[in-house]
Amino acid sequence: MTHFARRAALAAVVLAGLAGLTGAASAQTKTLDTVKQRGQLVCGVNVGLPGFGAADDKGVWSGLDVDYCKAIAAAVLGDAGKVRYVPTTTKERFTALQSGEIDVLNRNTTWTISRDSSLGLSFAGVNYYDGQGFMVKKAAGVKSGKELGGATICVQTGTTTELNLADFFRINNLQYKPLVFEKMDEALRAYQANRCDAFTTDASQLYAVRLLTSNPDEHIVLPDIISKEPLGPAVRQGDSQWFTIVRWVHFALLNAEELNVTQANVDEMLNSTHPDVKRLLGKEGDFGKGLGLDNDWAYRAVKQVGNYGEVFERNVGSGSRLKIDRGLNGLWTKGGLQYAPPIR
Ligand SMILES: N[C@@H](CCC(=O)N[C@@H](CS)C(=O)NCC(=O)O)C(=O)O
Structure with missing residues (x-):
């Protein structure tokens, strides 16, 4: 081996070691593990925007974005109540996520290229198409x-x-x-x-x-x-498992609406023979495993929070003071843009 070949080989070993180290470090700081150990999801929300994220005079939070915090907590921790809400201003919201102060940002935040790249965030989906x-x-x-x-x-x-x-x-x-x-x-x-x-x-x-x-x-x-203001949940870059969980909680709420699985009928639906419903509710397949969760993750989210349509109507639609039409936020089967990939 020449001197240069030896040096190159040595450098390769050092680099591989470094890669191993950073890999191990990031594995230790998996958001899912942190959330489970803490027993609580820390969710960044608006300081007070009715319909999306606002606390009442008793400090009880509600809104479309707040329901997304709850759905994630239900899927991951089994309890929609296990959320600590962190109000963030427009300026603070990204640093709160980058610094690890919050696990997820559900705060009427627009998905743009700079936020999705230079700011070190990853948007998991669009829970409200706005403009x-x-x-x-x-x-x-x-x-x-x-x-x-x-x-x-x-x-x-x-x-x-x-x-x-x-x-x-x-x-x-x-x-x-x-x-x-x-x-x-x-x-x-x-x-x-x-x-x-x-x-x-x-x-x-x-x-x-x-x-x-x-x-x-x-x-x-x-x-x-x-x-165009596609608003959605954002997570830190570099934790693909957590990103996938947040993204699929959103898709589960959409798929539930498409399959007519509601908060009220989800227990009955556990006996459904429809293969899509069975897969959504964990009665067929092993789809929770890939997320690091059990197979009832989506069942719990729908049971405790409702499907996407229910979340929409309750917070910003017909059941709210805002009375916003589904419009672009209708399901793709009804002329809207909301479309989720299948669970299979
Ligand atoms: N979607 C836009 C705007 C989001 C936004 O923060 N809007 C303001 C204007 S209503 C807001 O929510 N303010 C609440 C507050 O900071 O008090 C973005 O992501 O930049």
Whole structure:
């Protein structure tokens, strides 16, 4: 062996050792094990956005994103109640996840390439297809976003909203003045105090925010949707088992709706002879194993939280104050975009 060949061989051994070490280190910090040992899921949510994530005066959390925390806890720990909710602002949310303070971020967060790559996050799916809109005072008589030339617009920092706003006005060759806030309630207060002419955020949130104003009837949401905001749960990169669990809890809720498995009938459905239902509920196959869970993981999520349609209607749809239509969030079988790969 020449000197150079020996050096190359030595370097290969050192590299393999390092790879082994980092592999071992990451195996030790598997999120699933941490969550199980702790006996609690730590879930990053909004500081207070009705319909998505908000606590009531007794500190009880609810919302579509909150139900996703519960469904994950039910699947992983057997109990939807074993969740500690960590309210995060737009700015804090990503560091909370990167630093390991939270196990999963369920907080009306848009899946974008930079968040999915440079920020070290992985989005597990889309639990709400959204798009950005504007709210204005009815009295202003504005009917479309394109009439907002010269307007002052209240917007929250650290969001895709801020970036889309700039694009929209640039594309339409219009001037505007952004009034930027760190917190939503500050932005809303400024809007209500007439410091800005319009308030902009994801359309779903505009419905919620409008209800937070002192007189909702004085405000309208304009018809313009100026961006794509696919919102969904995010995890840290590098823990593929945890990523797969979070992703398949979402798919299980969707598959349950597609198969008409509901919170109310899930026990009866355990006797179903439909092969898809049997696989979903762990009566056939061994699909929990690959996730590091038992085979009742999806049963527990549906039993304790309901299927996707139930979660949607309860929090943001017909059973809520927001009354948002299923629209893009309908199942693919009903003209919507929600589609889950099969359990098999
Ligand atoms: N989906 C957008 C916007 C999400 C967002 O944080 N929206 C604000 C505006 S309503 C919010 O939830 N604020 C709550 C708060 O920080 O008080 C994103 O991921 O950047």
